Amino acid sequence: xxxxxxxxxxxxxxxxxxxxxxxxxxxxxxxxxxxxxxxxxxxxxxxxxxxxxxxxxxxxxxxxxxxxxxxxxxxxxxxxxxxxxxxxxxxxxxxxxxxxxxxxxxxxxxxxxxxxxxxxxxxxxxxxxxxxxxxxxxxxxxxxxxxxxxxxxxxxxxxxxxxxxxxxxxxxxxxxxxxxxxxxxxxxxxxxxxxxxxxxxxxx
Numbered sequence: 001x002x003x004x005x006x007x008x009x010x011x012x013x014x015x016x017x018x019x020x021x022x023x024x025x026x027x028x029x030x031x032x033x034x035x036x037x038x039x040x041x042x043x044x045x046x047x048x049x050x051x052x053x054x055x056x057x058x059x060x061x062x063x064x065x066x067x068x069x070x071x072x073x074x075x076x077x078x079x080x081x082x083x084x085x086x087x088x089x090x091x092x093x094x095x096x097x098x099x100x101x102x103x104x105x106x107x108x109x110x111x112x113x114x115x116x117x118x119x120x121x122x123x124x125x126x127x128x129x130x131x132x133x134x135x136x137x138x139x140x141x142x143x144x145x146x147x148x149x150x151x152x153x154x155x156x157x158x159x160x161x162x163x164x165x166x167x168x169x170x171x172x173x174x175x176x177x178x179x180x181x182x183x184x185x186x187x188x189x190x191x192x193x194x195x196x197x198x199x200x201x202x203x204x
Contacts, residue, residue, distance in 0.1 A: 002027045004045045006069060008053035008088065009034055011185040015177040017049065033065045042075045047082040050089030052175065054190055056141055057091045057101050070096050082168045087139055090163075090171030097146035097165060104142035106157045109193060110201025112137055114161045114174060120152040123164065135174040138186060138193075142173070157199050 003026050005014055014021070014028075021028050031037045042048075050073060060066045074096040076083050085093040091101045113132035120126040137155075145151050145160050149171075153162035161173045175182075187194070187203050194203055 001046045002029070002044065003047040003049065004029045004031070004040060005049040005051060006030070006072075006089070007032045007034070007051050008055060008063075009189070011182075011189045012052045012087075013182070014049070014051070015179045015182040017177045019179075033063070033069070039068060039072050042072065042079055042081065045076070045081060047084070048073065048076045050083070050085040050092055052087030052089060052138070054193070055088065057088065057095050077165070077169055080168060083170070085171045086175060086177060087173060090173050091141055091143050093165070093169060093171045094143035094146050094160075094163075097149065097169075099144045099146045101141055101143040104140060104158060106199045107140040107193070107197055108137040108155065108157055108199045109139075109197070110137060110199070111135070112155060112157075112199060114153045114155045116153050117151050119150050120162075123152070126152055126162075135176060136178040136183060137174050137199075138190070139173060140193075146171075 003021055007013055007030055018028065031039050055063055057066065070092060073083065073092055083093065095101050111134050113134050115132045116126055142158050143160060145163055146165055149163040149165040151160060151163050155161050158173060163171045194200060
């Protein structure tokens with residue numbers, strides 16, 4: 001299986017997903033936009049994983065590659081590839097599926113619980129989770145549920161935390177890939193966001 005991931009900043013990589021993929025003997029490749037990498041052919045891939053980033057999906061003027069990335073994600077969905085979006089990645093998927101992405105009512109940064117919808121019980125990967133379960137968050141934007149998608153999870157401050165579109169497209173607003181090192185890196189690189197807030201944890 002060929003897994004290709006889209007990485008926007010140096011400190012938000014695959015983390016535990018990479019550990020799993022290596023253990024399973026998967027073929028891993030990447031487009032690292034911050035290095036000026038180009039995108040491969042969608043036809044050569046099985047999975048596309050779109051990682052997170054502090055940027056916003058509507059900053060095409062500042063990050064011109066966002067335009068080509070959106071086209072790439074849309075093509076991967078159209079060609080029935082497995083597409084998984086994490087944080088910014090879920091917002092990019094929502095955008096290409098026709099949903100509005102916008103500033104949330106509160107920033108959500110730290111370890112906070114999410115709850116599953118009743119629809120999530122129909123999918124084994126979610127039905128096996130004990131809820132509420134705590135996940136790592138780092139986002140200020142949110143999105144409307146894409147047309148035709150199934151809402152799977154929500155939190156106190158964010159109504160759309162996870163969704164499934166068709167059988168192969170999964171959006172996760174939160175981070176399940178986190179490791180101790182990946183959390184440390186994002187804290188170090190995004191420390192300016194750790195201000196006083198109802199849903200913002202202190203660095204420690």
